[in-house]
Amino acid sequence: MSAMVKRNLKIYFRDKASVFFSMLSVIIIFALYILFIGDSVNSGLKFLPHPNRLMRAWMLASASITTSLGAYGVIISDRENKSIKDFYSSPVSRRQVAGGYIVTGFIISIIMSIFTLIFGEIYLGLAGGAVLDIETLLKLFAVIVLSAFASSAIASFIISFLKTNSSYSAASTIVGTLIGFLVGAYIPIGSLPDNVQWLVKYFPCAHSAVLYRQLLMKPAIKANFANQPASVLKEIREMFGIVFVYDGHTAPAWVSVAVLLVTGVVFYLLAVLVMTRKQNEI
Template structure:
């Protein structure tokens, strides 16, 4: 089942592209607009441009990674929706394979695809960071990022499978995917620092995953990504600053 589902997903190039569309949009927006839009209020720091450049580059990579885990796992579940709509799933149920095994095949497929596409996103983002003059990540950080990718992919695939279980047609699936792709950048703090959002929206992102199928795992995985990727920049800028200033900045940029 997993091998079959993987072949079907990667054979449909359009499906792969659209499952990565949110990642592409986040990358394009950072390059064109967002990178220069959050550059005030940090003049008291010894290296404010360095911090903002780190936030821009890291924010782009974090947004791409956090969104990739949910959008690609949702894309993988498109195979299950198609099987439901064309009644192919009834063939599986009539075969000597239990329904639990069939369901497990779809879930594992979503998990594997989420990991594969997130790793691809990380490689692409790391290449861009290097070309843009950002810090090249060391092996230890990369291994920690891989661990977060696995955790984020598992959480995203699990919640996506629950949401997908209520969808029966390709039209409803497409609508759900569109909503996810539209909101994901805001919910992971890719477009706007989480600390700049209204308090009620911050609570929505942190504690109300039912409002959006990916709000909980993606928002928190984004925090883990930022903790790993922004550590050098914050350490260089806040070595001589009061702890309260560091705490405020970490909350503003969604590092905690």
């Protein structure tokens, strides 16, 4: 399986278009923030000493979790050009073939998320934001791995039903846009209708955003709310999805960790089951 993973990684990174489209949702979020969202939301935070720092950190946290689906283009190409039949006719088991694709997607998700974080940190530093310390960066790496585990599991399950590059492109566009809204990447969660907010709170990938925001926004929160009432900070934390509140109870970080772990295990098992039982790929 390791040889297949190496082969898939080489194919993916050799295709510059695949890498670009994997980052497209991140580029869109940055562009939307710089051109539209930033000024709109900042206008309501003028009472804070450094609202730009808060919003830039929020934007980076939202952008860091939208790169998973683009990691699975290799399997679609193999299906379309029938290369996958060669793997299924080899001595390698179908479960190992499916596992090779899934591990590839997981690794690519981690790599692209790290790249996004590095790019975002450079942007925050140049824009006057706080550069994160080593301890926070290590915690962020753990969140990246956990987030990639869950989001790439969901992506692998979706990909298991697609056969052509055209269907893959359409699904990537639709799912990428939908995820952007469901994790609060385009609009702060508190600005959404109540029923949509509940949908966001029960969407697994949104819990990745919560963990990212708690780490990335911590310096900005400290700089902005040192002299603000606790009630104002509570309202902002709920508005921007830094915490999720269920029936008046604020969910601790371990709840988000548990949701992501369970999501990853369930969807990876489902993806392997679907991939290994597709009779039309034998």
